[in-house]
Amino acid sequence: MATKTEVTVEDKLRALYDLQLIDSRVDEIRNVRGELPLEVEDLEDEVLGLKTRVDKLKTDVETINYEITAKKNMIEDAKALIKKYAEQQKNVRNNREFNSLSKEVEYQELEIELAEKHIREFKAQIEQKKEVIAETKEKLSERETHLKHKKSELDAILAETEKEEKALIAKSEEFEKQIEDRLVSAYKRIRGSVKNGLAVVPIERGASGGSFFTIPPQVQVEIASRKKIITDEHSGRILVDPALADEEQEKMQKLFEKIK
Template sequence: MAQKTEATVEDKLRTLYDLQLIDSRIDEIRNVRGELPLEVEDLEDEVEGLKTRMEKLNDELADINHSIADRKNLIEEAKALTKKYTEQQKNVRNNREYNSLSKEIEYQELEVQLAEKHIKEFKVQIEQKKETIVQTKERLNERESYLKHKKGELDAILAETEKEEKALIEKSEEFEQKIEERLLNAYKRIRESVKNGLAVVSIERGASAGSFFTIPPQVQMEIATRKKIITDEHSGRILVDVALAEEEKEKMDKLFTSLQ
C-alpha cells in the first residue's frame, strides 16, 4: 500500500494506460468470439427444451395408449355383464326383474358405445401426437447438428485464444493491484460508460482518441507534464500524452507477444 502512495502521477498514468492496453487486448479476443458463446448457450437451451418436449410427447402418447387399454377392458367387462344379465333374464320370475335387467343391459351397451367413441378419439390423438413427435424429432436433430457445428467453431477459437486470455486476465488483476482504489474505481466506471471500453486514451491530432472534441493547447501542455491526472471534459476519459502512450504500447506489445 505504501508503494501506491509514493507513486508519482506519471507512474500512475503509465500503470493505468498499461491496464487499459491489457483490458483492450482482452476485449479484442472476446470480440473475435463475438456472439458465439451466447449463440451456443441459446442452442443448448433450445436442444434441452426440444428433448423435454419429446419426453412429454412420448409420455402423453403412453397415457393415451393406456387410456385405450382401459376402455378396451371396460368394453370386455360390459360385454361380459351384458351376457350375464341376458342369461339371468331367462330365469326371471316377474316383469319387474326382467325390466330391471333390461335397464342394466341397456346401460352396459351404452358403456360399450361410449368407450368405442373414446377409443376412436384417442386414435385420432395418437396420429396427431405421432406427427408432432416426428416434426419435433426432425427439429431436434437439426438443432443438435447445428449446435455441434457452432461448438466446433467456438472450441477452435478458444483453443487459439484461451491461453492468452487467461494470462491477460491474470496480468490485468496484477496491474489493478498497483493502482489505488479510488483511481481504479474511476477507471472501471469510465470503461463501463463508454462503448469501446477505452477509459484511458492518448491525444491524437489535438483531440482525445475516439473523440472529435479538440483539447485546448494549454491543457495538452499540462497533460504532457504528467503532473496531474486530467480527464476529457466531454467523454470523461483519462488523458495521456502521445509519447507516454507510444512508450507503453511498445512495452506492452512485447508482453502480449510473450503471452501468445
Template sequence: MATTKELSVEEKLRALYDLQLIDSRIDEIRNVRGELPLEVEDLEDEVAGLSTRLEKLKSDLETIEEQIKEKKNAIEGHKESIKKYTKQQESVRNNREFNSLTKEVEFQELEIQLAEKHIKEMKASIEHKKEVISQSKEKLEAKSSHLKHKKSELDAIMSETEKEENFLSEKSEEFQAQIEERLLVAYNRIRSSVRNGLAVVSIERGASAGSFFTIPPQTQMEIASRKKVITDEHSGRILVDAALAEEEREKMEQLFAKI
C-alpha cells in the first residue's frame, strides 16, 4: 500500500506495534464471543432440519389417513358389489352363471380382506409416526429453547462489543494504511502462523515477550536504536524495545478509553 510520506524505521515500528495492540484487542473481543456464533449457526441448522422433518412426518400422516379413507371407500364398494352379485344369483338360468357370480363374490371378499389388512398396517404406521412426531416435537422445542438462550447470550455480547469492535477495525485499517506493503505482508503472515496472533512483541528481561530464548546484548542494542526492523531468530516475530512498547501501550490505552 502506498503512503503519502516515507516513515522512519522508528515510526514504522511504532505503527506496527500500535497495529498489533489494536488487533490483539479485537482478538480479545472475538475470544469473548468464542464459539457462540458457530453454536448459534449449528443450532439454527438443527432447528431448521427438525422443523422440515416434522412437517414431512405430518404430511406423511395426512397421506396415510387419506389412504385409509380410500381403502374404507373401496371396502364399501366391494360390499355393494357382493350385494349386487348375491342378488343376481337369485335369478340365474344355470349353474355356470351361478358359479361365475360366486367367484365374483369370493374375489370381492378377498379384496375386502386385503383392504382391511392394509388398513391395519396403515393404522400401526400412524401410531408409530405419531410417536415419532411427539418425540420430534419435544426435541424441536428443546433445541428451539436452547437456540433462543444462545442467541440471547450472543446478542448481549454483541451489543456490548460491537461498537468497540467496529471502532477498532476502522483504526486497524488506518494503521495498516501507514505501513508499507512488504512489512504488512510479513506482519499478517507471522500473525496468522502463531497461536496467540502476536507478530510484534517487545523485549522483556532480555528475551522476546513470551519466549525463553535470550536475545544477545548486541542485538538488544540494535533493537533499542530503532534503526532497522529486527525479527526474533527463534519465533520470527518483529521485535521492539521495552521503552517504545510502553509508550505505545499508554497511547493506545488512551485511545481505547475513548470508546
C-alpha cells in the first residue's frame, strides 16, 4: 500500500477536490437549515422572558392585594377606635377631654380617608397590571405557537439531513487523513477566506470556477498535466482541470447517493 509520500500530485488533486465536494455538500445541508436554529433559540429566549414577565406581574398583583388587605384592616381598626372615642366622649368631665377625644376621632377619620385613597390607587395599579398581563399572555401565546412551528420545521429538516451530515463529516475526516497535513491546512485556510467555502475549483470557460479572471493558456496546460498544485493568483484557490473535476463529481455523486 502506498504511503502519503508516494502519492502522485494527481492523486493529491483528486483527494483535495473530493474533500471539497464532501465539504460543499455539508455546506448545502447547513444552508437548508439556514438561520432556523438561531431563530428557534431566539424564540425560546423570548418565550422565557415573557413567562418571567407574567410571573413578576402576578407577584406584583399579589403584593398590592396584600397592601389593600392591610389598608382595609387599618380602616376597621380606625373605625373601632372612632367608636371607642365616641363612647368615651359620653363620659368626659370637661371640654378639654372632649376636644382631645374629638381630635383623636378626626385623626382616625383622616387615616381612613388616606387608606381609602391608597386602596383606590392600588386597585387602579392592579387593573393596569392585569391589562399588561393579558397583553403579555396574548403575545406569549403567539410566540409559543410560532416557536412550536419553527421547532417542528427544524426537527423535520434535522430528521431528514442529520444522518447524511454526520456520515459526510466522517467521510470528510477520512479523506483528510489521505492528504498530507500541509495541504489540508492550506485547503482549510483558503476555504475559510473565500466565498462559499470553495477552496478547490475547476477551470470553467478558461477562468477559475466562480471567477471572471481568465487563466492564461500555458497555465491551463500545466493544470491539465496534473504535475503540480497550482493556485489562482487572484483568489488563491487550488485549480483542477475540468476533466478531473467531472470524473470526481461523478464518483462522489455515487457516494452521496449511498450515504442518503
